[in-house]
Amino acid sequence: MIDTAVAKLVRYAEDKGLIASEDHVWAVNTLLEALHLDSYTEPVLDDAPIDLPAVLDVLMDDAHARGVLENDSIVYRDLFDTALMGRLTPPPREVIAKFRALYAEDPVKATDWYYRFSQDTNYIRRDRIAKDVQWKAPTEYGELDITINLSKPEKDPKAIAAARNLPSSAYPQCQLCATNEGYAGRVNHPARQNHRIVPIEIDGQPWFLQYSPYVYYNEHCICLNSEHTPMKIDRACFRKLLDFVGQFPHYFVGSNADLPIVGGSILAHDHFQGGHYEFAMAKAPVETALSFPGFDDVRAGIVKWPMSVIRLRCADPARLVELADRILTAWRGYTDEDAMILAETDGVPHNTITPIARRRGADYELDLVLRNNLTTPEHPLGLYHPHAELHHIKKENIGLIEVMGLAVLPARLKTELAALGEALVSGADIRADEQIAKHADWAEELKTRYTFCADNVTDILQKEVGIVFAKVLEHAGVYKRTDAGKAAFLRFVDILR
Numbered sequence: 001m002i003d004t005a006v007a008k009l010v011r012y013a014e015d016k017g018l019i020a021s022e023d024h025v026w027a028v029n030t031l032l033e034a035l036h037l038d039s040y041t042e043p044v045l046d047d048a049p050i051d052l053p054a055v056l057d058v059l060m061d062d063a064h065a066r067g068v069l070e071n072d073s074i075v076y077r078d079l080f081d082t083a084l085m086g087r088l089t090p091p092p093r094e095v096i097a098k099f100r101a102l103y104a105e106d107p108v109k110a111t112d113w114y115y116r117f118s119q120d121t122n123y124i125r126r127d128r129i130a131k132d133v134q135w136k137a138p139t140e141y142g143e144l145d146i147t148i149n150l151s152k153p154e155k156d157p158k159a160i161a162a163a164r165n166l167p168s169s170a171y172p173q174c175q176l177c178a179t180n181e182g183y184a185g186r187v188n189h190p191a192r193q194n195h196r197i198v199p200i201e202i203d204g205q206p207w208f209l210q211y212s213p214y215v216y217y218n219e220h221c222i223c224l225n226s227e228h229t230p231m232k233i234d235r236a237c238f239r240k241l242l243d244f245v246g247q248f249p250h251y252f253v254g255s256n257a258d259l260p261i262v263g264g265s266i267l268a269h270d271h272f273q274g275g276h277y278e279f280a281m282a283k284a285p286v287e288t289a290l291s292f293p294g295f296d297d298v299r300a301g302i303v304k305w306p307m308s309v310i311r312l313r314c315a316d317p318a319r320l321v322e323l324a325d326r327i328l329t330a331w332r333g334y335t336d337e338d339a340m341i342l343a344e345t346d347g348v349p350h351n352t353i354t355p356i357a358r359r360r361g362a363d364y365e366l367d368l369v370l371r372n373n374l375t376t377p378e379h380p381l382g383l384y385h386p387h388a389e390l391h392h393i394k395k396e397n398i399g400l401i402e403v404m405g406l407a408v409l410p411a412r413l414k415t416e417l418a419a420l421g422e423a424l425v426s427g428a429d430i431r432a433d434e435q436i437a438k439h440a441d442w443a444e445e446l447k448t449r450y451t452f453c454a455d456n457v458t459d460i461l462q463k464e465v466g467i468v469f470a471k472v473l474e475h476a477g478v479y480k481r482t483d484a485g486k487a488a489f490l491r492f493v494d495i496l497r
Contacts, residue, residue, distance in 0.1 A: 004043045005058040006031050012050045013088040016120040030087045035059065036068045053127040056081040079191045083184065085122045086193020092181065095196040107248050111276070114198065115219050118211045121194040125151065129215050133414055137466020141306055141473075142280040144466050145406040148413050151214050173228045176269040178208055197224075200247070203240045216401055216408060217277040223253065225270035231258045232270065233353050235325040241272065241357035242317035242364055251276055254356035254367075256400045261373035261382045262352065262476075264399045273400055280405030281305055281367065282358060288486075293497055295323050306473035306481065307403060308370040308489060317364045324366055328353050330496055331370060339488035340383065341478060342374055350374045354403050369403050370492075372478045386472045392438040393468045398476040407469040417465070421457040442468075 010027045013019045019027050032040055060077050063069040069080050095117070103110035118124045133148040172179040175190065178197060185191030190213075197208040206226040211219070223244060237255055244253045253274035256264030286301030290310070298319055303309040310327060312320050331351050335343045343351050354369040374383045386394050394409060401408055420436045422428070424443060431440045442464075446452075450460050474481065479489040 001058065002035075002037070002062050003041050004045070005055050005062075006035070006037075006040065007043050007045055008050050008055045009052075009059070009084070009088070011045055012052055012055065015050070018088050018090060018120060027088060031084060034084055034087060035063055036066070052122060053125075056084065056122075059084065075187055079185050079187075081122070082191035082193050086182065086191075089121045089194045089196065092196055096198055099198045108250050111219060111221075111248065111251070114209075115211060117196075121196075123192075123194045123196075124211060124213055124215055135462050135466075137463055137469070139466055139470040141304065141405070141470060142283055144280050144469055145217070146409065146462070146466055146469060147216060147406065148409045148411060149214070149216075150411050150414065152411075174266060174269050176222070176224045176266055176271050177228050178224070178226055199226075200244075202247075203236060203243050205240075207240075212273070217275055217279075217406060219251070219276035221251065221274045223272040223274065227270075228268070229270050231256065231263070231267050233258045233328065233355065235321060235328075238321045238324045238328075238355060238357075238366065239317075241355060242320060242366065244272065244274065245357045245359050245364065246317065248274070249359040252278075252282065252356060252358040254354065254400045254404070257352045257354045257371045259349065259352045259371070259373050261375070261385060261397060262354070262371040262399075263373075263397070265397075281309070281356070281403070284309075286311055288490075290493055291497075292323060292326075295319065298323055302489065302493075303367065305477075306470055307477040308479040310368045310370070310493075311365065312368070313360065313363050313365045315363050320364055320366045324355070324368055327368055327496060331492070334492055334495070336488060336491060339479070339485075339491075340374070341372055341488075345374070354400055356400070356404065370478050371476075384476050384478050387475050389441070390468055390472050390475065392442060393465060394472045398472065402473070403476075405473075407465075407472070409465075413465075417461050421452075421461055424452040425454050425457050 006028060009031060010019075010024060013027060014021055014024070028040060032038065060069055060080055063080060064072045070076055099110050099114055102113050119126050128151040131150040133150065135146050136143040137146055169186070172183060172189070180192045181195050181197050183189075183192045195210070197210045200207050200209050200223070202223065208224050208226060209221060210224065211221050214220070233255060241253050241255065245251060251274045253272050255272050258267065260267070281303070284303050284305045287304040288302040290300040290302065292298065292300060297314055297316070299313045300323075301311055303311050312323055314320050331353060332349065333343050334351060335341060341351070343349065350372050352371050354371055356367040356369070358365050372384050375381070376383050379385065379387060385398065393413070394407065396410070416436055416439065419433065420430065420439050420443060423430050423433065423436060424447070430443050431437050446460070446464060452460065479485040
């Protein structure tokens, strides 16, 4: 059985082009070494498709039974199966050469191949991504994307305990650093033997391109600075974003903001996120045209979106950089106490921007989302952050992906929404159920508008989760979608004229 599993894994690698047929014996032997096996009989395989996760499970179950795999928990299994796949993954030089050759033909061909390769090596775990719950929800801002993230492994108590006994390590410095490529990992850092990155140049500087292992949307890529340097939104950032979409015009790219609360989870390493996907924000129209003196060649406007977005469009990216930098500089120092916008308090800055770049035919387009991370006694997690009444659905920070209209919701909601649906249909006491009591106020309001039954409860809850997410984005917007909010927004625009 184990010989068959080894043979299937080698066949899989050959079928996917990770190794050549001439590598067959070597591939078998390198796997035997990792599995601590010293004998092998080549089996005869049929032509049935090979289920990679199932094959890896067989090998890991056997390794655990023989004491080769120390613990049979998800963190240890991930470290082990990544080591197996790493032995079958081509070296960086081959991956880079293939990407560059395809890019010379067509950037789309290059990224299509690279994305498929990242899945074939099991760096992107297709089986886990398939577990994510996803749907689209209609709102006044268009169809928002909702996903309940189930692809990230849950906390592993054994690994957490083991990590406490590990000596501190600053290598790799973070999970984005280029030094992750090929790294064996440890219980508090993922294995990356099957991870390959592609060098690219952005704005004359060395960067790398890779894909996110969690893939929240199609071809979810990450561009990372070759140096471990903090994220910063500035003039150079705008140049880099526009240079990237110049090289990969089928992709969008954006940056998380560079301040806590409104920024991303890894602010210590300069990076962007992009991909081959059109979010609801990209489809949203300009509802208020703007003009800026000296920039008659730039079409500008306020976007119909729950957050506060200025959209700039021009065929010349340098002109967008010039105007975007002017807007950023003004916003960094802008205070409007009547609108509860403070540039700083006690020397701590609050204003920044989340920028997103894309191509529109021959034009370049840059969305500038105005952000502010002010906290107040009433809203200690952030005034422009989901307020407490929405935390039963979304409490986490609103980063780049959410800004564009994709809700990344916690895994707990899969079971909570199922239990809530059952309670709404049966009439059970929601407040008495510890698991779903947090949703009770929301559920009571829904009861005033719907009659629930087994056939409609899931559709209704998915629709209403989308509406809650739209409110989350409205809370994160610095200018509210009211007459007073629009007037305050235009007061800021006026200082740019």
